[in-house]
Amino acid sequence: MSDQTRSLEACMLSINRGINIPHDAVDAGSYTDLPGAFKWVMQNSLHQEFEHLDRVQALATEFPLLAGAEIEYWEAKTEDLASSGLSVRDQQALTANFLTQPCGVLVYPVPKLIIGPTLNECPESEQDMMIRHELVHLEQAVRGDTLLIDEGQIWKGALYPIDYIYDINGGLYNNNPHATYLYFTLPWEAEAFRRSEGDEAYDDKLRFVHLAYLIHERLPDIGESHSFQLSSAASHIAGFGRELAERNEIIASQSGEYLTDIFNAASYEMTNSQGEGSWQFILSLLELDPDITQLHDLDDAWAVLMQASDAFLKYRASSENN
Known part of the structure; x- marks a missing residue:
């Protein structure tokens, strides 16, 4: 042998x-x-x-x-x-x-x-x-x-109490953004994701599901699927900000780079400056017209996110000038 x-x-x-x-x-x-x-x-x-x-x-x-x-x-x-x-x-x-x-x-x-x-x-x-x-x-x-x-x-x-575990598992089955985020933060799951997929892939997923949770929390009427859709659009912009800039040279060339900075940072840590920036970005979604609860596809989500990031760039510029 x-x-x-x-x-x-x-x-x-x-x-x-x-x-x-x-x-x-x-x-x-x-x-x-x-x-x-x-x-x-x-x-x-x-x-x-x-x-x-x-x-x-x-x-x-x-x-x-x-x-x-x-x-x-x-x-x-x-x-x-x-x-x-x-x-x-x-x-x-x-x-x-x-x-x-x-x-x-x-x-x-x-x-x-x-x-x-x-x-x-x-x-x-x-x-x-x-x-x-x-x-x-x-x-x-x-x-x-x-x-x-x-x-x-x-x-x-x-x-970790059994009811807490049941609630997370039930929420996962129903595609709930909050339950999905909590699942990814469970310490035994964090280790399993990091060791099976790598730190970078896990961190990307955690940022993605956290953004979906934040959107759903601030916009409860938007529905789970649209929360993940918006998060997907944001993640796409974060990874390809400069390429997407060609679609809207004036807005995306600035906001695409800004989003890249946010979502490549630990934006799920709401105590740091990048996290606060992400929170302000989510808040800016609330000020938009048309009604984002009527989104039907990724292009709609992309357009709304571009408006939101542009609105926040103006907010940041005015804050710095004050």
């Missing part, structure tokens, strides 16, 4: 077929028949073939602390859910809790790695990145840094 083969085997996860979901892993109030729903999970996890296990094991070699770690493993399939005899409500709850995400981990004493049916819909490169993200969570559990208990999730001795 070669040294390379020994090294690979030493880092192999110890896989238990079949996954037993504790009742405190979900909001029991979401189900009409919780035991029946989790019985379906167990049966589904026992009867499925493993499509991604070899890839998971290969990626696990990048995490030496996982060598020989025991986990429960489930590659979820949805084909038999409709014929399970479960109520529509329970089917929807199972889908929301376990079947919408490409993959996930439940951090119990025996961690549970779930590969969702949507993983195959993602590009190959993203699939590896997502699995690495979950392997970081497995390592966190092996290190003893995190554990899910009845009262909530423990992270390095601090308890």
Whole structure:
């Protein structure tokens, strides 16, 4: 046996077929028949073939602390859910809790790695990145840094109440900007994002979701999708301010560069000057006409953001002159 083969085997996860979901892993109030729903999970996890296990094991070699770690493993399939005899409500709850995400981990004493049916819909490169993200969570559990208990999730001795976790997860499912921002700031998620995607990618995502949250907070009637749309437009302008300047030489040549400075800085830290500048930028959105709640596409959002940034440039210039 070669040294390379020994090294690979030493880092192999110890896989238990079949996954037993504790009742405190979900909001029991979401189900009409919780035991029946989790019985379906167990049966589904026992009867499925493993499509991604070899890839998971290969990626696990990048995490030496996982060598020989025991986990429960489930590659979820949805084909038999409709014929399970479960109520529509329970089917929807199972889908929301376990079947919408490409993959996930439940951090119990025996961690549970779930590969969702949507993983195959993602590009190959993203699939590896997502699995690495979950392997970081497995390592966190092996290190003893995190554990899910009845009262909530423990992270390095601090308890995050279960209702707080449920609210974030529910908000994520409904694409709520505030819940999305809180999710990205959870310390175990921050580590997983940084290690699987890199610091720069994580910081970009955090700025993006924070801007969406700020827009939604100041403009509650705009709706979640438009909040993210505006944030996407701002992020696009931040990354390509000089290129977009060609679309509006007078406004964008100034505001595009200004936005680049804001969104490349730690604008989610509202105590610093860049954060205050971002806040003033968001406030300037409130003063615009036409009504930005009627935006329908990215070009509309781009135009509004250009007006907003131009308005703030005038505000900043007048403030400096006073």
